[in-house]
Amino acid sequence: MVPSPIADDIRRKLGILAPAERKVARVLLASYPSAGFETVATIAERAGVSAPTVLRFVTRLGYTGFPDFQAALRKELDERSASPLSLYETADGAYGHSTDGLVAHSNALFTQALTQTLTGMPRHDFAGALTLMSDPRRRITLVGGRFTHLLARYLGLHLMQLRDDIRFLPDRKVERTALLATLSKRDVVVVFDYRRYENDKLAIAQLAKDNGGKVIVFTDMWLSPATTHADVVLSHRGDAPSPYDSLVPTLAVIETLVAALVTSLGDGAHQHMKRGEETARRVDLV
16 A cells, blocks of 8 residues: 555644644645645745744654655655556566455455545545535536546436536537536536546636636545645545556545435435436336
8 A cells, every 4th residue: 555645644734733834734735746846945935934844844744854755745746647557567466366365455455445545534525525515506517537437427426316406527529618618606516537637627627716616626645636726625545456546435435425415415305306206207217
């Protein structure tokens, strides 16, 4: 298992940092990871603190000094940009060629990844996603990637059964442009973006924010660039027995969120589901 990304560690520690150190954390998270490669003096100036405060901050994160912090960040960037091909070429064959070994290896990986994802998920981010998705005044648009469009659709289909104003970003350019042009402050854009990250996800998140909307980003532990514009970040482990990052922990978070939405929306969700069932029977779609 690779260690958690630096940004996740910073987020977890926000509540225990001194006020001046919290300013440094905000600067780093606002332009993560590029801000981490600036000089101590530049970060201190941007945060409005002293250089020793920046050094105390990285020490609080567990690093021996600023060079150690930047070395860890470089290593994380290498992992962040890894492709399935590069992961395939560096695979160590931990389970050998035994089917039993593979099953045991998968069991250990998935169990630990699920546990670390669910226990390490910031509760304020989960609560923020729940609040935005259960607000009937909000319109929700779901955006997925190469593989994660499946998860975007999975979440969206559940939402459609529970409430109104759910839509998917279309594939065709004219339709996509028309939808994005309507984004406003009532919109919540839910973005799924995992390594290797897709440039349009960053652009869509920024467009939503520029138009006053809210952005929820589902991403891996290395964090999509789209998180720069996110109001809520739900990051997940991706450990897998194959060269492809696992989406199992993401699915677990989605299903946990759906369970919370059923409770949050209450009778409104129940009535919405009943109307859906009745409509489906009337037009023979059951």
